[in-house]
Amino acid sequence: MSTRVVIIGGGPGGYEAALVAAGDGASVTLIERQGLGGNAVLTDVVPSKTIIATAEWRSIASRAPQLGIRDADGSDSAEFDEHLVDMAAVNARVGRLVRKQSGDIAARLEAAGVRVIDAQARLVSPTTVEAAGETLEADAILIATGARPRVLPDAAPDGVRILTWTQLYSLADVPEHLIVVGSGVTGAEFAGAYRLLGAEVTLVSSGERVLSKEDPEAAQVVQDVFASGGMTVLGGARAQSVVNTGAGVQVRLADGRVVEGSHCLMAVGSVPNTQELGLEAAGVAVDERGYILVDRVSRTSARGVYAAGDCTGVLPLASVAATQGRIAMAHALGDAVQPLDLGLVASNVFTTPEIASVGATEAQLVERGIFYEVSRLDLARNPRAKMLGIDTGFVKIFGHTVTGQILGAVIVGSRASEHIYPLSLAVSQHLTVDQVASAFTVYPSLSGTTSEVARRLHGMRDPRGR
Template identity: 30%
Template sequence: MKTYDAIFIGAGQAGPFLAARMAEKGMKVALIERKYLGGTCVNAGCMPTKTLVASARAAHVARTGGDYGVKISGPIGIDMKVVRKRAETVTMNARNGLTGWFSGMKSMEVIYGHATFTGARTVEVNGEVLTAPQIFLNVGARPTIPDFPGLADVDYLTSTSIIQLDTLPRHLVVIGGSYIGLEFAQMYRRFGAEVTVIERGPKLASREDEDVSDAIEEIIASEGIAVHTGAENIAFAKAGDGITVSISGKPDIKASHVLVATGRTPNTGDLGLDKAGVATDKRGFITVDERLMTNVEGIYALGDCNGHGAFTHTSYNDFEIAAANLLDGGDRKVSSRIPAYALYIDPPLGRAGMTEKQARASGREVAVSKRPMSRVGRANERGETKGFMKIVADAETQEILGAAFLGIEGDEAIHGIIDAMNAGTTYPVLQWSVPIHPTVSELIPTIIGDLKPV
């Protein structure tokens, strides 16, 4: 049996950084990864997909150049092999960077293999048993595959496998109208494919307020993407070299490719958690307390597998919380984290805090202000006026409760709200800041000035 100060299972965006902190302090740590360093973000998430989004935007800008007085002779061509290679290069650079970093740490051992618990303090990997007083799980999640009729009989894509595609689909059908599905839908439409989005719920991006969801659908539809919401009885069948997709009340859709983007499932089912006594919820997420420890003393769950966020930045913040509490004498809690994320369609959605619906349901006296991007100078100058900016506040305490910026640079401008909320700044204080012109962020004080109780 090999003994360590700490064992890390999974090398996503939380565990490896905490392992590195411990190794720098001279602690003996084992980092176990069954496949690739970097987790979903580096290998099948943020980095490759946002690289693909950038290629798709370049095609869109070239295609619409005439609107800006830029003339390009002939049609815009897409070399999908180059597109894929560019994304692969970004991934490999990041993965290799991690490999090089960890190889220089004398007290860290990187082990490739599948780890399973044999007890509350022991794990087995590659036939060896390892033990440590502290064990950290950072095993991430994978695409959820629903039991649709006929789906198992066709060759479908997931958000992981589609990034390996080096040919352009004739007609891509996306099952799932949420964040991942929408990004790929717009991306492949801009590459030149026919695209259809099928969503079982009544709205796209159903987590958002209705006005945000409606605006997202308008943006998607304006680029020629067919959208079917409220879809029932989704089924699949082989059809020659393609796939027939059927939904109630609609003509059959003849797809060349199908992307299933219906959520994520935690990679917790094959860890032997029962042998360690670690509890999970009904969806398989590992239950943790405010400091990310499971119900078993000394075992922690970080990142997507604990159900407290499904983003790289929340996973990294899990590392920061654990490092502060275990190494720096801090007392940080998950509940202190203000929810924030982005949807990377173009224009993007930046979100922070509560939605308007959540704020109203909280029983507070709510004030709301909203401004269309068509009234934002920077958006008009750039010729990108789709979407709007909305801020929600507590009219009594003057606390900023949340915001949704759907529009050009919304993913960047939202940080003005995130920072103010983290600092506990009331909205009258933020109203009197003097922002830079011309920017999207300069509208924040103006929108705050228009806050009205609802």
């Protein structure tokens, strides 16, 4: 008899786990109440990055005059930044891509023999799940129910003018003046995108700079770009309340100031979807914020019950959720397991320019007392960047002064998310700066800067003589 696996949640953690389990011969049932793909596909990653892609096109188009592209009348003042944005058409495209991606996931699961139930699930015990009036016995259970936007009591979203990031895709027009509360990844991405789409944008940041968890130099580049692009960034400001006035919104700050706009996006974090799941009955422990406690192979406190993704609070990335789900199934089915190592995670902020990073941050290296050197070069000196009209961004690598091993890296620039991969390989495979520098790059290419940055760390020596 094959191993019976029940998965609650059809996001990256859930559907990737289902495919792994089915591939290993398990009998798999996946229960999802809102649609396959979870928040990552339905309301978060896929739709938000689709809007960001449209905004990025406008940024690229604004460089056209310096590349020799003129208006039809031959003038230099092509005003590419005045292209009109049809928000209804943009959102319709978002809807099509979401449905296509969700449908592709459904097709993969069906081809793999995974049974999908459209329902709310509840654990009865560590081996029993109830859904749609059916009782399912399981040898292994995975919980991957994700998270939802955090809501402040005095800034409750109404879906009209006060919005969470899941509600932006119903806007008929580009907001006249969008106030974004929260300058983390979500807030910064949407603030940058809607400014490029033509909205006036005010970004309310509780810290003095945006993206406080990113490399400080990288975050400063993005903040400078925001400012030069006409965005207003209110640093050291905390929103106390938001009111829909009918004609717009009023955001009251803790210091008494009031900011007025047409719409407000609340991007103040997430809370886990762990209520009404029967976790207590199954013996699954959660922390004080409601996140499910897991170890590095995704085990919960209940034997045979695993958890993956945003409901665990480990790291809110789709790639981490998928990895947690795959690790959980490998462990449950007795396959070889490589525990989750957050030090190897590559991440990206989809602002313009993007910030991609992998491995240890400089702050972490200092805190750990690790001997390292930094090599950094601006992309503006790269020949390919010159051809493309790119004059913002840099590549930075942290190398160990004794072994030469690449400990971490940061790339700021166009498509940084694509260019971080070789450095992600370097960190995960413990490559040295010399090994990365010795690999061929295409000339001219943006990746040539990565090679040159690594080359500059050749022959590192610990300045303290150790």
